[in-house]
Amino acid sequence: MKKETVLNEIIKYYIKSHDFNGLPVYNMKSYDYNILCELIDEGLIEVLSEKEVINPHIKGFDFTIPVDRQKENISKDTNYSVLYPTRKALESVPLDYTKPYSVLMQKGEKQFKIIYFNIEILERYVNNPKFVIMDNGYRGNICVKDEYIDDKTIEDEYIKNYGMAYIDGKHLERAVGVFVCDLAKLSSQKQMLWKGFELTNQRKCKINAGFVDNLIKGKWVMETWIFHDLLEEIKVINEQCEHMGIPKLFNKTFGTHYSEMPEGFRNILLPTLKNYYDFVLVFEKIIVHNISYKTFQKDTLHIQGIDRKDELGKDKGSLVMLEEWLGKNIRTQENITDLIIKPLKTIRNIRQKPAHELTSNQYDVTLYQKQFDLMNDTYTAIRAIRLFFANHPLTKDVKVPEHLVSGKGIVNY
Template sequence: MTPEELLIQATNFYRGSTDFNGLPVHSLDIEPDALPDLLRPLIEAGSLYVNYGDRHPNPHVLAFEPEPQAKQLDKLATRNLVGACLYPTIAHLASIVDPHDYEGRPYTLELALGHPVLGCHFFDLSVLESYRNDPRYYYNFDIDGMIGVHDEYYEQPTMAEKDQVLLQTFGLAMAKERYWAIVVFRRYLASLSPEHQQIWKAKEEDGADQFSVHPDYWQMSMGEWPEKISLFNALLGEIEQVNALAEHIGRPPLFRRTYKDDRPRDFGYLIRPTARELANFAGVLDKMLSDNISRDFFEQEVPYEDETTDKKGRVIVSQRGTIRILDDWIKEKFRTQSDESSLLVAEAIKTFKNVRGMRNPTAHKIGVDSYDVNLFKEQIKVMRDAYRAVLTLRQMLQCYPGAAGYEVPAHLEQRKVWDF
């Protein structure tokens, strides 16, 4: 076999494979000792790249940009080729790939031209809006997220085939001049239908150097454990722990639902920094907090009603809200040991009230809305306060009689939580 024939074989394998895979060296009918002499001129010409699987655990996909030519030649002289895969380079593929074959599929074209599968593309957050607002898709957005079609709509005539897409993963990115963006690896974008590739392309951000991938999303994508958890997951974790502690001390759950397995689709980062979006998020958060409190937890240890007398001497009975019941119960059952502890308790109750007050501030003002990038920052402040409030409740229950010996998961106890 000549170097030219080897290049043709690697190129045909790459273009013919489903996921643009590299040609495994072990599949070649070539003596191992003869292979370096065939590869060297192709590497020097910039036509072929050898992927040893040392930079990414899977050599069958080209995860990253090829290393400099000198580094490649050094590896060829010193490394064992067993397990390696061969890839045609961008320079070679550009001379033989017809872009018209990938009309309407810009990200598939990039793979066909030899660009790495883990190349990052960044997008405006609003690209997620049509998926989030369409109940036919299951959707979540945190440090990482995904989009797919619910089973009842998949391969059904009620949903066009072009819209039956799966975006296996996307992640949070930070912007230098703004707050958030979306990052998606090329391999997942290439799996979208042509129509949806065009939708994403229209929302792609310019200047990739202005963005950085969230460090935990990058680690998870590389198969490593994340360093911390998000504020959203931390809040869900604390709600679960509050209920677990309530059971441990022999009381009914404080929260009716933990949302462990049914996380609300709007419980995540804002997609648009608008007053309406923030109010909608606050409404979801309030349903998870104040509206989610069960009166059964308090076991009638504080009053649930108020009685007043009107001008005619009639007794008027009104129900107390859950926030007030919680506040009264805390005052009845706990004696804080320091001013700092008292402040934390007061701030927790204040947070519950603030979230309640943020719900639908424009409900009675038709058409009133506003756009302000600072609302991204405001949402994070609300989430920090909400997390701290439920954390305070959990820590209080840990001091309740009978709570001794209960162990909180380490990542929550150590507060390994991203604060943005």
């Protein structure tokens, strides 16, 4: 049997397989142990087995496996070992340069190599109602809505996983990272589209640690996203209100599944003034506009209600009532105005500007930090309300998730 025959079978299987898979030794048509050993010695093939990796059918990383062990792993054609052509062996393979990420795989790139992109690429999907973005802060995925699955212009555009990444620099600046194996599955047109957003200095980018832990190391991510935790705090506060015998503080609650979260309640992608104001508009509706004045009007155990009207007979605003009610019913050394009221007033004040003024859109990378700080301050305020309510004797049976109790591992990605 010729060496070329054996090598070509391995190369052909790798190139033609759906996910650039290796050829299992037990599936070889031209198995020849001596020839395979020669190919290993010449640096033309390499062997992965279940002894080295969980799934040897994909080459997720570059490995340095001793030659003797590789040979031992293919000593029988019944062994659970998988053969891959090396970069050297793939040098002569014809390449389709209309698919730049498929080309990387055709050249032998490791499947879990992360390519970094300008986060603007995600705007294409967020602003297109044909797509669903499942965003969990540190990672997400992009898929086509069921009703548009046959749309030929979309070409089954699907990103199984993207990770939140960061660009080294003076300011917080986000990027997005995607495995090359996922990019290689896109059509030629869509690969070229993504290529246009690829960042030139890949070394300045770093993927979020949760993305690596979850998808590469196979670990559970124990941290929780502050966006999810804020919605959970609201639910707990409403349950506390029920136990105290007063109307719920928030008119509406939201789940943390992507389909239950308010649209636009996520980290802003492109740092533009429009995106920032759009986020604050949603944020204000979730927090400030969502506060019920009915909560403050009922007397119950250890709680005194307040009047809805002011001295002039006008209705008080929800934040005015909240501040007055907290001051009347909460005994604390904390400055309630600074801790709770000011962050909520900040949301409303920011919201007022685009509502009452004509504004010009601007690109400003510092908006990432402004949203980051606004989210942190607001979460601290809402959490403080929940902690104050926890001191009421009727709320002792309200179950609070452990991570909210400890306050540890709550992350603003």
